[in-house]
Amino acid sequence: MERRATFDNLWIAAALIAPQLLLVFVFFYWPASQAVYWAFTTQPPFGGSNEWVGLQNFQQIFADAVYWNSVVVSLVFAFLSTSLSIAMGLLLAVMVDRQLPGYSVYRFTYFWPYAIAAPAVGLAFRFIFAPDAGFVSAVNHWFPNLWNPALDGVDAMALIVIANAWKMAAYNFIFFLAALQAIPRTLNEAAAMDGAGVLRRVRDLQLPLILPTLFFLLVINITESFVDSFGIVDIVTGGGPARATELMVFKIYSDGFKGLDYSMAAAQSLVLMVMVVGLTFVQFRYVERRVHYN
Amino acid sequence: MIERTPVLNALTHVTMALGLVLLILPIWIVFVASTHDYVTVNRVPLPLWPGSDLIANYSKVWATGNFGQTMLNSLVVAIGVTAGKIILASLSAFSIVFFRYRLRMVFFWLIFITLMLPLEVRIVPTYAVASNALSPFQQMFDWLGIAVALPEWNLLNSYTGLILPLVATATGTFLYRQFFLTIPDELAEAARMDGAGPIRFFIDVLLPLSRNNMAALATIMFVYAWNQYLWPLLITTRADMQTAATQLQKIVPGPLFGQPPVWNEAMAATLLVMAPPLLVVIFMQRWFVRGLIAADK
Numbered sequence: 001m002e003r004r005a006t007f008d009n010l011w012i013a014a015a016l017i018a019p020q021l022l023l024v025f026v027f028f029y030w031p032a033s034q035a036v037y038w039a040f041t042t043q044p045p046f047g048g049s050n051e052w053v054g055l056q057n058f059q060q061i062f063a064d065a066v067y068w069n070s071v072v073v074s075l076v077f078a079f080l081s082t083s084l085s086i087a088m089g090l091l092l093a094v095m096v097d098r099q100l101p102g103y104s105v106y107r108f109t110y111f112w113p114y115a116i117a118a119p120a121v122g123l124a125f126r127f128i129f130a131p132d133a134g135f136v137s138a139v140n141h142w143f144p145n146l147w148n149p150a151l152d153g154v155d156a157m158a159l160i161v162i163a164n165a166w167k168m169a170a171y172n173f174i175f176f177l178a179a180l181q182a183i184p185r186t187l188n189e190a191a192a193m194d195g196a197g198v199l200r201r202v203r204d205l206q207l208p209l210i211l212p213t214l215f216f217l218l219v220i221n222i223t224e225s226f227v228d229s230f231g232i233v234d235i236v237t238g239g240g241p242a243r244a245t246e247l248m249v250f251k252i253y254s255d256g257f258k259g260l261d262y263s264m265a266a267a268q269s270l271v272l273m274v275m276v277v278g279l280t281f282v283q284f285r286y287v288e289r290r291v292h293y294n
Numbered sequence: 295m296i297e298r299t300p301v302l303n304a305l306t307h308v309t310m311a312l313g314l315v316l317l318i319l320p321i322w323i324v325f326v327a328s329t330h331d332y333v334t335v336n337r338v339p340l341p342l343w344p345g346s347d348l349i350a351n352y353s354k355v356w357a358t359g360n361f362g363q364t365m366l367n368s369l370v371v372a373i374g375v376t377a378g379k380i381i382l383a384s385l386s387a388f389s390i391v392f393f394r395y396r397l398r399m400v401f402f403w404l405i406f407i408t409l410m411l412p413l414e415v416r417i418v419p420t421y422a423v424a425s426n427a428l429s430p431f432q433q434m435f436d437w438l439g440i441a442v443a444l445p446e447w448n449l450l451n452s453y454t455g456l457i458l459p460l461v462a463t464a465t466g467t468f469l470y471r472q473f474f475l476t477i478p479d480e481l482a483e484a485a486r487m488d489g490a491g492p493i494r495f496f497i498d499v500l501l502p503l504s505r506n507n508m509a510a511l512a513t514i515m516f517v518y519a520w521n522q523y524l525w526p527l528l529i530t531t532r533a534d535m536q537t538a539a540t541q542l543q544k545i546v547p548g549p550l551f552g553q554p555p556v557w558n559e560a561m562a563a564t565l566l567v568m569a570p571p572l573l574v575v576i577f578m579q580r581w582f583v584r585g586l587i588a589a590d591k
Contacts, residue, residue, distance in 0.1 A: 006394040006482070007492040013393035017401055020386035020467065027462035028408045030430040031419035038419065092313045095306045106310045108579065110317055115575035115582075117521035119542045120568040124324045126549065127557050127564075134557075135323070135339045150549070170317060171586075178587050198302055227414040231523035235542060238549040249414055249524075256418040257528065265418045272415045280410045 035273070038266035057267035067268065069243055070251040074226060077161060077247060081229075082221040084165035086214070089172025094202055096173075097180040107177065114170035118231025125163035126236045149237065153244025156237045160245055163232050164225060172217050179213035180206060219283040223276055248272050321568070328352070328562035335558040351562040359545045359563050361538065367453075368520055368538040368570075374457040375519035376512050383466025383511070384504065388496055390467075391474040392482065402471070409464045414524055420459055424449040424529050427458075451535045456526055460519055465589050466511050472588065473507045474500070510585030513578040517571040538567045 007013070039057055041050035061067045092110055096103050113121070129136045131148040139146050149155040183206060191201050230249045233239060239246035239254070248268065256265030322342075327335050330345035356362065386405065390398045413420060423429060427447045435442050449455030477500070485495045526537040536544065545563055546555035575582045 006392055007486075007495075008394060009492060010393065010395055012492050013389045013395055013398075016385045016389035016393075020382045020405060020462075021401065023382070023458060023462040024405055024408055026423060026427060026430055027420060027459040028411070028416075029404075031416050031423050032411060034419035034422065035416055088313070088316075091309065095310050095313070098306055100303055100306055102307075103310070106314060109314060111579075111583070112321065112572060112575065113317055115517050115521075115571045116321075116568045117523060117539045117571070119523050119539050120564045123542055123546065123555075123560060123564045124320050124568075127327060127555075127561060128320060128323055130554060130557070132554060133336045133338060133340070134327075138339050141338070166317070166320065174583055174586060178583070192297060197297070198299055223412070227412045230414060231539070234523075234527075235546070236549055240549070252415075253417065253524070257421075262418060262422075269415055269418060273411055276412070276415055277410050 032273070035266045035269050038263050039270045042263045053263075057263050058271075061264060061267050061271070066243065067251070070246050070248050073157075073244070073246055074248045077157065077164070077229065077245075078222045078225040080157075080161045081164040081168065081225050082218065084161065085168035085221060086172055086217055088165065088169040089217075090176050090214070092169070092173050093176030093180055094206065096177060097206075098198070110173045111170045113167050114174070116167065118167070118228055119235045121163050121167050122160075122232040122235035125159060125166070125232075129159050129162070151241055153241055156241060156245050160229065160232050160236055163236065164229050168221055168224060172221070175213055175217055176210065179210040183209050216283065219279050223279055226272065226276060321572075324561045324564050324568070327557055328559075328565050330558050332556065332558060335561075347558065351558050352566075355545070355559045355562045355566070358559070359541050359566075360533065360536070361541065361563070361566055363534055364536045364538045364541045365566065365570075367456075367535060370453055371456045371460075371522070371526070371537060372516045372519040372570075374453060375460045376515040378457060378461040379466045379515045380508055380511055382461060383470050384496075384501070384508075386467050387470030387474055388492075388500065391471055392492065392495075405464045405467050407464075408462065409468070413459060413463075417524060417528060420525075421528050424455045424459065427455075450529050451532045455529050456522075456535075456537070457519075459525065460522060466515070469507060469511055469585070469589050470504070473504055477503065506581075506584075509578065509581040510588065513574060513581040514585040514589060516574055517582070520571045542567055 038050070040052060040054060042053050042057065043050055092106070096106050096110070116124075128134045129147075129149060131137050131140065131150060136147055140148075147155055149159045187205060187209075188201060191205050196204065226247070227249060229247055230253065233245055233247055233250050237245040239250050249272070252265050252268045252272065255261050255268065259265075323340065326342060326344050327340060328351055329348040330341070331347045331350075334341065334345055386401075390402050425448055426432075427449050428444045432442075432444045435444070449458070481499060482495065485499055490498065521539060522537070523539045527540045527543070530536055530540065542563055546560050547553060
C-alpha cells in the first residue's frame with residue numbers, strides 16, 4: 001500500500017485524522033478499558049472509589065447457574081439460527097444463480113428482510129406465531145396447547161430462532177450470490193462440457209469455490225446472533241419463559257441497567273468480548289489461511 | 295445454461311417461489327394485519343387480503359405512539375450518523391493513505407480494531423461515558439495530577455448522544471481506504487504539479503471520484519442507524535427523544551405478562567418502523583448490496 005505521491009504537511013494529516021481518533025478513544029477504547037477495570041473491581045455500597053477484587057467477579061458469575069444458562073441459551077440460539085439462515089441463504093443463492101427465466105424477481109426481493117429493524121422483525125413474528133392470533137396458533141385448534149411460546153421455553157426459543165434466521169437468511173443470500181457470481185462462467189461451462197450435471201457442478205465446483213464466503217458468514221452470523229438479537233428477544237420473549245431465551249447480551253442489559261450491578265455486568269461483558277474477539281480472530285487467522293484457492 | 299434439465303428446472307422454480315413466500319409473506323402479513331379491525335385481526339387464521347381499516351389504524355397508532363416525533367428523531371439520528379460517518383471516514387482515510395508519517399499504520403489499526411467489538415457488547419461502560427462525555431479526560435487529568443475541573447457534558451437524551459457512539463466505528467474508514475488505494479499515483483502527482491494542496495486535491499479530485507463509494511456507505515449507514523435499538527433504548531428516557539424502533543417496545547405490553555397487544559395497531563406501528571429503511575434498500579439496491587459486501591470484507 002505504499003504510495004509514491006504523498007503530501008507531507010503533517011499538521012494537516014493530524015488535523016484530518018484527529019476527530020475520528022478522538023471519537024474512537026472516547027466511545028470505544030475508554031469504555032472497553034473501563035469494562036476491564038470494572039470487571040476486576042467492585043463498587044462499595046456507600047460510595048467511594050472502586051475496590052480491587054481480582055478474579056472474584058468472575059468466580060461469582062462462573063459459579064452462577066443462571067449465568068451458565070445464558071451462555072448455553074446463547075450458544076444454542078447461535079447454532080440453530082446460524083445453521084438455518086446459512087442453509088436457506090445458500091440454497092436460494094444457488095437456485096437464483098442458475099439464472100432461469102424470472103430469476104431477477106427473486107434476486108430483487110430476497111434481501112429485503114435484512115433491511116428491517118430487529119424489534120420490528122420480532123413484533124411481526126410475535127404476531128404471526130402468537131398463541132391466540134395470527135397463523136401458527138391454528139395448530140392449537142386440533143392439538144390444544146401444542147404451541148404456546150409464552151409458556152413453553154422450547155416454543156419461545158424456536159420463535160426467536162425463526163425470527164433471527166429469517167432476517168439473516170436475506171443477508172447470507174446477498175453474500176452467497178455475490179460469491180457465486182464471482183466464479184468465472186467459463187469454469188462452469190468447462191465442467192458442463194466434461195459431462196458434469198447441475199448438481200454435480202454445485203457439489204464439486206461451486207461449493208468448494210465459495211467455501212471462504214461460507215466460513216466468513218459463519219463467523220458473522222454467530223457474532224450477529226450474540227449481538228443484534230437483543231431487539232428480537234426484548235420484544236418477543238423478554239428472556240422468558242423461565243429464562244429459556246435469556247441471551248448473554250440480554251442478561252448483561254438486565255443486570256447492568258435493571259439490577260444496577262456494574263461489576264457483574266462488566267465481568268459478563270468481558271467474557272462476551274473475549275468470545276466475539278476470539279471468533280473474529282479465528283476468521284482472520286485460521287479460516288483465511290486454510291481456505292484459499294488462488 | 296447449456297443442457298436441458300426440465301425436472302430440475304421445475305424444482306428450482308418451486309424452491310425459489312417457496313423462498314419468496316417465506317421471505318416476503320411475513321412483510322405482507324404485517325401489512326394485511328394493519329388494515330383489519332380488532333375482531334378480524336384476532337381471527338385464526340388471519341385473512342390474507344387487506345381489510346378496510348387501514349386509515350383508522352394508522353391514524354390511531356400515529357397519535358398514540360407519537361410517531362410524528364419519534365420518526366423524526368429516527369430520521370435525524372440516521373442522517374446524522376450517515377453524514378458524520380461519511381465526513382469522518384473520508385477525512386481519516388485520506389490522512390492514512392495520502393500522507394506519509396510513521397504513525398499512520400498505528401492509527402489505521404487503532405481505528406480498524408473497533409470493528410471487532412460492536413456497541414452492544416460494551417454498552418454498560420459506553421453508557422457511563424455518555425452520561426458525561428468529558429469524564430475520560432477528567433480522569434486522565436486526575437491521574438496526571440493536573441488540577442483542572444472540566445465541566446460535565448451529559449449526552450443522555452440528546453441527539454449527540456444518540457449519534458456519536460454510532461459514528462465511532464471503522465466501517466467507513468476501511469471502505470474509503472480501500473477506495474483511495476485504487477486511485478492511481480499519477481493523479482495525485484498531476485494535482486501536485488498543478489499546484490494543488492492536499493485540501494484542494496481532496497475536494498476537487500477525490501470527493502467527485504468517490505461518489506459511488508459515498509452512495510454505498512450512505513445506504514448501509516442509514517439502514518444501520520435507523521435500525522438501532524439497544525443504544526437508543528438505554529440513553530433516552532424522555533418520551534420526546536424516543537426513536538421509532540424503541541417506540542415499538544412502548545406501545546405493546548411486555549411479552550412475559552399481561553394481555554396480548556392490540557394486534558392491528560401493533561402491526562401498523564411495525565410497518566411504520568420497517569418502511570423507511572426498506573424503501574431505501576429497495577430504491578438504492580445496487581448501492582446497498584455493494585456497500586454491504588465491501589464493508590464487511
